[in-house]
Amino acid sequence: MRRRAAIRLLLVVARSQTSGCPVAGIDRLIGERIAKGRRRKGWLQRDLGDAIGRSESWISQLERGLITLDSLHLAEKLGATLGLTIDHILAFDVRYREATVVAQSVRSQAPSPTSPRTPSSDTESSESVLRRTFALGSLAGLTSAIAGLSPDARAQVSRPSGGRVDEATVLELRSIGASYRRSYKSFPASTLVPVARAQLDLATSLRPKDQPTGIRNSLLAHMAEMAALAAILLSLDLGDQEQADAYMDLGYQLAREIDSPELSALILGGRAFRMSYGGDPDGGLDYALAAVDAAERGASTRMRAWTNAVASEMYSSTGDEPGFRRSMEQARTLLSGAMDDERWHGIAWFDLSKADAYEGSDLVRLGRHADALPSLNRALERLSPEMARHRCTAYISRAEAHAGAGNVEAACADGHAALELVSEIQHRETLRRVGELHRRLRSNGTSATRSLGEHVIDTRSLLKATAQAA
Structure with a gap:
């Protein structure tokens, strides 16, 4: 059920983003690609139906775009039978621009298990990382998170539970997480929340508390960042306050455990929006001021500027113009200096x-x-x-x-x-x-x-x- 829901979700999101190709057009395009693959094999519709366990009538309707291919299992069967890739059948190259190129690039550039590997570059497009996850993964949960990694990192995290995780694998996870955070700028919430959850599942499966201190803290930081991303999207975008609160609680607990002023300030700032938009502007201001205090304990200059801007919004929500002006002036003063951290391109970017x-x-x-x-x-x-x-x-x-x-x-x-x-x-x-x-x-x-x-x-x-x- 989870796999079916995941692919249906992806189809709706992709349709909403496809330029110049309406819903029916996507279904027709998928049907045309399947029909072309069938004809190349010299098969009748009955032959293809027999091969995948479907009727000739069903194949006919699919090829004419009258029904939607919403089953990953069937897409995989069709791909294996016709010699087509899943991303080609599901038209990722139309749904997400250049998705097929990205997938091919990842395959061609992936290092062999015996060759040296460096973590994913920080300059890698956030869209590329997301599309890699969707194009190469199973589109659901832990499997898609693992599929987004390079081959040797996949081999390490896919082994039975227990044992030490190498530093390079953790760095790659953190780099992918940074791409997801940057994707906050423009990706749909329903696309980002599942991958944030999948990253949390993956990091948890690596048993952080059994790792050496440095790797443990890095994994917990990754989990806190993904929890913060999921929480803010669930709260402000999807309107699911109960789940948002649970993720905020988790993220804040992890941030405190690793003593991270940066993450503590981020999550407290998210809490401020949650309270204010939920009808409690005074509570929002309390959380915003707590975020400013947390940032002052050692967060980056950009995070300190952002928390002051959050406080300015909360002051204005309570009708306190002098408070708004003080906080906004402080935010602009901080921005006028040198920036010492560019990590938050997207969520909390300021x-x-x-x-x-x-x-x-x-x-x-x-x-x-x-x-x-x-x-x-x-x-x-x-x-x-x-x-x-x-x-x-x-x-x-x-x-x-x-x-x-x-x-x-x-x-x-x-x-x-x-x-x-x-x-x-x-x-x-x-x-x-x-x-x-x-x-x-x-x-x-x-x-x-x-x-x-x-x-x-x-x-x-x-x-x-x-x-x-x-």
């Missing part, structure tokens, strides 16, 4: 473009709508297209600022832009805010507000389908 986004959003919360627009304009000019989550929240903040300033058409335009990104990354908190914006504006009765309302409904339906597939 730079001047993000400072502008925080400042503009904070001013909106304080009711300073006209004052917020210049900051949000700068943020959207500076944020790169790959920063999809950050652009998404900046768009809804600017929409709220425009609405507060009486610019209804501009507010609706930014609301549409935010929803387009919600469809890609599944950020339910932004969807909630756009829905609230529409309810405030609908009394205007304009075509722009009606169109925004329709877009909200369409986006809700899409996210509901994604959740059901998961």
Whole structure:
């Protein structure tokens, strides 16, 4: 069941991201590839059906795109029977751009078991690592996590439980984890949460407490990072607060066990958002200030800047403008110095473009709508297209600022832009805010507000389908 759910989830996510190829188009493309493979073998549809245990009618419907190939077991059977790769049958090259090229590159560049190996490069594309996991793995749980490793690392972690794990394998795990964290910028939550969980399972299976201190601490840090990633996605994107709390508790416990100010600050900052968006702004401020204190105990400069920005947001949520300004000024002061850690490209990433986004959003919360627009304009000019989550929240903040300033058409335009990104990354908190914006504006009765309302409904339906597939 888990394998079936995983592949269905992947199909829904891929469809939502495919450019210029609607759902029916994906099914037709898969059918065409299977039909072509069958014809190359000189087989009739009945022959292929007999080979995989399906009827001639079923094969006919599959090849015409009338039914969806949603079984990994059948995809594997078809691949083995027709001599086709799974990623070709399932059209990864269309669903995820260049996925097939990435998979082939990984296969061709993977070192032999006897050759020297270095851990995955930090410059490796986060999308490449995710696609490698999906293209080479079984798309479910621990197997997919292991499939994403190089051959000799796979051999080590796949052995029976017990024994020492070598340092190179742990470094490779950490590098893959860093790629997943960077993927927070633009990958859908329903894609990232399963791989974060799988990484937690894999690290746990290596029995960290039986390892030497350095390797033990590195494995526990990897687990804390994956727990933090899962928690923030579950809370802000998927709206599953119960599971989010469990992962935050786990991550914080691990961060304290290895005495990591960086990870403690990260998770406390995530807790601040969880509390504030859950209706307790005072609790959010308490957690934000705790995150600032934790970061001051030895976290990177960028993490210290980010926690101050989180505090600025929490101050603004409680209506404390002086507190907001003090914290934002401190965040900008820290950014003006040298940066000593680039690890958090994605989750907790903070730079001047993000400072502008925080400042503009904070001013909106304080009711300073006209004052917020210049900051949000700068943020959207500076944020790169790959920063999809950050652009998404900046768009809804600017929409709220425009609405507060009486610019209804501009507010609706930014609301549409935010929803387009919600469809890609599944950020339910932004969807909630756009829905609230529409309810405030609908009394205007304009075509722009009606169109925004329709877009909200369409986006809700899409996210509901994604959740059901998961």
